[in-house]
Amino acid sequence: xxxxxxxxxxxxxxxxxxxxxxxxxxxxxxxxxxxxxxxxxxxxxxxxxxxxxxxxxxxxxxxxxxxxxxxxxxxxxxxxxxxxxxxxxxxxxxxxxxxxxxxxxxxxxxxxxxxxxxxxxxxxxxxxxxxxxxxxxxxxxxxxxxxxxxxxxxxxxxxxxxxxxxxxxxxxxxxxxxxxxxxxxxxxxxxxxxxxxxxxxxxxxxxxxxxxxxxxxxxxxxxxxxxxxxxxxxxxxxxxxxxxxxxxxxxxxxxxxxxxxxxxxxxxxxxxxxxxxxxxxxxxxxxxxxxxxxxxxxxxxxxxxxxxxxxxxx
Numbered sequence: 001x002x003x004x005x006x007x008x009x010x011x012x013x014x015x016x017x018x019x020x021x022x023x024x025x026x027x028x029x030x031x032x033x034x035x036x037x038x039x040x041x042x043x044x045x046x047x048x049x050x051x052x053x054x055x056x057x058x059x060x061x062x063x064x065x066x067x068x069x070x071x072x073x074x075x076x077x078x079x080x081x082x083x084x085x086x087x088x089x090x091x092x093x094x095x096x097x098x099x100x101x102x103x104x105x106x107x108x109x110x111x112x113x114x115x116x117x118x119x120x121x122x123x124x125x126x127x128x129x130x131x132x133x134x135x136x137x138x139x140x141x142x143x144x145x146x147x148x149x150x151x152x153x154x155x156x157x158x159x160x161x162x163x164x165x166x167x168x169x170x171x172x173x174x175x176x177x178x179x180x181x182x183x184x185x186x187x188x189x190x191x192x193x194x195x196x197x198x199x200x201x202x203x204x205x206x207x208x209x210x211x212x213x214x215x216x217x218x219x220x221x222x223x224x225x226x227x228x229x230x231x232x233x234x235x236x237x238x239x240x241x242x243x244x245x246x247x248x249x250x251x252x253x254x255x256x257x258x259x260x261x262x263x264x265x266x267x268x269x270x271x272x273x274x275x276x277x278x279x280x281x282x283x284x285x286x287x288x289x290x291x292x293x294x295x296x297x298x299x300x301x302x303x304x305x306x307x308x309x310x311x312x313x314x
Contacts, residue, residue, distance in 0.1 A: 002129065002134075004113060005099055006133065006138060008075060008099060009042070012096070013046065015038060015075045016050050016066060017078075017079065018031070018051060018076065018079070018081070018087050018089055019031040019051060019087075019088060020080055020086040020087060023057060024156055025153050025156025026122045026123055026124050027080045028054075028057055029123075029124040030122070032049050032060070033127050033153065034077065034130070036143055036146035037131055037140070040141060048070065050092075051063045060152055066091070068091060068094065071091055071095045074096060075099070076095035076098050077099045077101060078100050080101075080102055080123035082105065082107055082108060083110075083283045084108055086282075086290075097113075100116070103117055103118060103125070104116070104284055106118075122156070122165075122170075124149070124153025125154055125173050131146075143180075144182050148180070150177055151182070159241070201236070205219050205239060209252070211246070212307055214250060214307065214310040215249045215251070215270075216250055216307040216309070217243055218254070218255065218306070220257075220296070220299065221254065221255060222296075226256070233257065236254070239254055244267065250269060251268035251271050251273055251306055253266055253302060253303060255296075264280065266284070266291065268286075268287045270310070271313045272286045273306070274288075276289070280298075
């Protein structure tokens, strides 16, 4: 599969890379890291990173201005995105050929070529694997900037290597990446600044979440609460693990009100919740997923379903 993707990259002079909406470090790391990797090994190619910029992650990378006409005859690659509804930029289907590279369960098998590895800690780890194959197959080299971005993506998706998703392979990849010339402290400092703005809101979450007798928990964060703490909806992704250490918890939901929808982040210790997420336009891992609802009544419906799932599991 990796060699097929490399061969496909070699066939196209224009390559446009997408990732998911509301990017996290792994989305930027895999997307722009791949861009830098291709540019370094194929300087004659034009490579664009498509999507909206994110102020919080400006220390990692910025996005390119991509217009409709650029897709004509182009190769499109989408990284770190399980389903098409979550791709940032709906022009992804206007290219000549579409490749999906992702580490989430393959609930939406889009694309002409699909490389999905749910054992990988992050999509950035997969991009390193693509580089390693390219090094053996085509003599690829790793530029420092690509190494920086891939390292940041791995750090982000493994919680600084503390999550169980960080395997021996993850540490081996990280050990290769840190041989390159980039400022690791800048990456950790940038992520800390993002996290620090969440501490007060995190305290609110701890004090106000609701949990039933079967361990189904939830917290609602409407606009007025976000404004009270000076937090934008897109800045709340780091809150998702806040309830993970609560004694007796089975699974939990964090609802974040946005201008046009209510974002739902689902996490679980026991029950499989990505199928529940899929029923509300989302998806993800069996124990970590995301979705959207469009009213607080619909949010209550998701809560009721999660409660039933935890009760049945118990």
